[in-house]
Amino acid sequence: MTQDAGGDAAAIDARLDAVCAEGWAIWERFDREVREPGFHPFVAADYDVVRAALQRLAARRPARGRFLEWGSASGIITIMADIVGFDACGIELDAKLVETARALAARHGSRARFVAGSFLPTGYRWRARDGDTRKGTIGDGPSGYLQLGHALDDFDVVFGYPWGGEADLMHDVMRQYGNPDALLLLHDTNLGVRAFRGGREVTL
Template identity: 35%
Template sequence: MLIPIDLPRRWDERPVPAEIRLAITAARQRIETFQDCWDRDAIEQFVAADYEAVYQTLAWVKESQPLPGNRFCEWGCGFAVVACLATELGFDSIGIETEPDLIRQGRDTLADWFDPPALGPELVAGNFLPPGTECLADDPTLPSLGHHSDSAYESLGLDLDDFAVVYSYPWPGENDYHCDVFDARAAVGAIHLQFAGPHDVRVYRKTGTRR
């Protein structure tokens, strides 16, 4: 069962270190350049989140919430900006992405952000949905169900319940499905952080067995 966690008042006024802002700005410029020359369907595009807001939320989670470990996972990491932010905050961070073009862009982000890049998060090509969770979707046309790559968890040697925090930016209509997947497979006490749009960052904790 998931319960929402209320963010504190003025959570979005939390200072973002100057070096983090610079790294976010550089990554955002690369994303804009990539999108300007991109000619594939929108379902396969990458949409940037408000990375400053995500950083502020994740920093608050790290310092104020009890966590069942230190592993962090970014579902559909794209340019891996959030995975990099999690690394900056001290998490053992992993990004999962199914699109080969985006995995390459994510690795370029690591090369720009960390010296050497090995200091950054681990990026894994594959499906972020744990095997068997497709059946939790009420709508078989959800974009997350359209990826037919192998499960990333198998190559990692991990399961979803090995992660303390999982971040996602769901496509429209997928928020509940991402919550259902997390509720079904995450560890008790784990945190699910969703970016749902401008000024809308949501935090949930799994508190017990899914009903």
């Protein structure tokens, strides 16, 4: 590694450290002020685990691919994806969290973009194999893709942090609307970040 490359890596690590630190502070405040009085589906991912996965993925992709986070909440993961080299976007149903994410991106010099809306494409209908149409914590709202100016199949990497039972829905959305060559990254509390392409798990 050259000295310049080492310096770039150190600068990236410093930016990621700062974003993660502020992310935990935002989450603690959100948990205290919003989640304790009443339920909200936003739960912070393990930022260190996701960060490591993004850095491994970015190291294998010299070109700046498109990254999308489903349910981007405070924006930490989308901003990290931007910092490590992706053209990163996030869709979040809670408009106040979108404002938080945009402000956070601005403070950290990130080009990550955020829109308020649903990550479900217009017209999508979920039906599990047993016929159940419940979507868990995934709320209803206008689809966010029009605001982004991209359809789901424009993205090379899609990240989601599903609650229990929601992973099947995310796989179904990717199967119907995603690029078959794209990676779907799903963060599992117990298993870390798992990668799928065309519905099959692959090594990240």
